[in-house]
Amino acid sequence: MIRPAELIERKRDGGELSAAELTELVLGFARGEVPDYQMAAFLMAVHFRGLSAAETFVLTDAMIASGETIDLSGALGRKAVDKHSTGGVGDKTSLAVGPIVAACGVPFGKMSGRGLGHTGGTLDKLESIPGFRVELTTEEFVAQVRQVGLAIVGQSADLVPADKQLYALRDVTATVDNVSLIAASIMSKKLAAGAEAIVLDVKVGDGAFMKTEVAARELANAMIELGRRAGREVVCLLTDMDQPLGRAVGNALEIREAVETIRGQGPPDFTELVLDGSAQLLALSDLGIGLEEARSRAETVVRDGTALAAYERWIEAQGGDPSVSALEQAPAVRPVVAERAGFVTRLGALDVGLAALSLGAGRRTKADEIDHAVGVVCLRKRGDRVEAGEALAELHARSEESASAALAAVAGAYELAEEAPPPRPVVLDVVR
Numbered sequence: 001m002i003r004p005a006e007l008i009e010r011k012r013d014g015g016e017l018s019a020a021e022l023t024e025l026v027l028g029f030a031r032g033e034v035p036d037y038q039m040a041a042f043l044m045a046v047h048f049r050g051l052s053a054a055e056t057f058v059l060t061d062a063m064i065a066s067g068e069t070i071d072l073s074g075a076l077g078r079k080a081v082d083k084h085s086t087g088g089v090g091d092k093t094s095l096a097v098g099p100i101v102a103a104c105g106v107p108f109g110k111m112s113g114r115g116l117g118h119t120g121g122t123l124d125k126l127e128s129i130p131g132f133r134v135e136l137t138t139e140e141f142v143a144q145v146r147q148v149g150l151a152i153v154g155q156s157a158d159l160v161p162a163d164k165q166l167y168a169l170r171d172v173t174a175t176v177d178n179v180s181l182i183a184a185s186i187m188s189k190k191l192a193a194g195a196e197a198i199v200l201d202v203k204v205g206d207g208a209f210m211k212t213e214v215a216a217r218e219l220a221n222a223m224i225e226l227g228r229r230a231g232r233e234v235v236c237l238l239t240d241m242d243q244p245l246g247r248a249v250g251n252a253l254e255i256r257e258a259v260e261t262i263r264g265q266g267p268p269d270f271t272e273l274v275l276d277g278s279a280q281l282l283a284l285s286d287l288g289i290g291l292e293e294a295r296s297r298a299e300t301v302v303r304d305g306t307a308l309a310a311y312e313r314w315i316e317a318q319g320g321d322p323s324v325s326a327l328e329q330a331p332a333v334r335p336v337v338a339e340r341a342g343f344v345t346r347l348g349a350l351d352v353g354l355a356a357l358s359l360g361a362g363r364r365t366k367a368d369e370i371d372h373a374v375g376v377v378c379l380r381k382r383g384d385r386v387e388a389g390e391a392l393a394e395l396h397a398r399s400e401e402s403a404s405a406a407l408a409a410v411a412g413a414y415e416l417a418e419e420a421p422p423p424r425p426v427v428l429d430v431v432r
Ligand code: URA
Pocket: 086, 167, 176, 181, 182, 183, 185, 186
């Protein structure tokens, strides 16, 4: 029988825990036998002292063992692929990547989360589609991936319950931003959901968890190592989150933009990330093709409409109306106008995310209701030229008053100068 105080003390002093000790601590906490105050102290000790690679793997494994797991690849008799993003502003990548990958004949089953704070959640975006059901049973989820080739659903409560408990505690004890804890949290959910190959999109920039490329690379390496130890293939894209991804930020607005992108009419940065992410997934799949061929197939299904057909089949399978005209539109649309001419040198992702939050597109606390129609459309992005009096962005608001309140924040997200900034690609690096 472990004594939690002894383990806290050892970690506080920089020591290492055995696999048996750490497993018992995590499972004891998940069963309610280790109280919150001891787990909080342990998390703070980890925050200061870190976990070794071996400890991080044991933590991940114990978190997985706290609940049920899905053998998606086994159930399909195919190699299933999955993706995950560490979260950002305007990140609707899964909504376009899923249909593209499915249209190329690779099963894509994903469990997603909700947004909190300035970052949006895929489930919230999907719920702006009238009728769409995000809650499927595990059996329904697997059956849909088998029959339709694609399902995106809410995380089952039975999958990695320890993560929910640990995350809630980390959230209120200032222990979220530790690389080992983040890596274990993300990878426990991905590994438990059963995909054999996983593409991780690690966002870097002011709108992301990881503010610098160095920190993002550290997280990427920790997650790749966890995948390797679990026998799964993992590729990490390090991607730009210094400005919002694409133009649309806000739930229904992002669905609209994802559909435009699946039709081949999306914004350049988002299109690039979608095609690159899709190609990485296809190259890891059981199609047995290289990256170049994978990219070409992703482009083909966008061009010939197969990806759009896959999107429509998927949305209908989950009870939704795939037509973009069914999406709710905000009653008040107001432009944010450039006061001077110049090139956009900065478009702060965090500023835009917070403005969208203030319009009602996100939630400050878990209990908040989301307004699916509202948000921000960034008509001009970094590097674009604008003339004085032209619109930089559009606010989609519930009322004129809430639009007025968000106006200064979005205007303040933009910086203009005479000279164009150096180009910065959306995919900064690929780590394997
Ligand atoms: N996303 C997660 O799922 N977990 C973390 O700890 C951080 C981001």
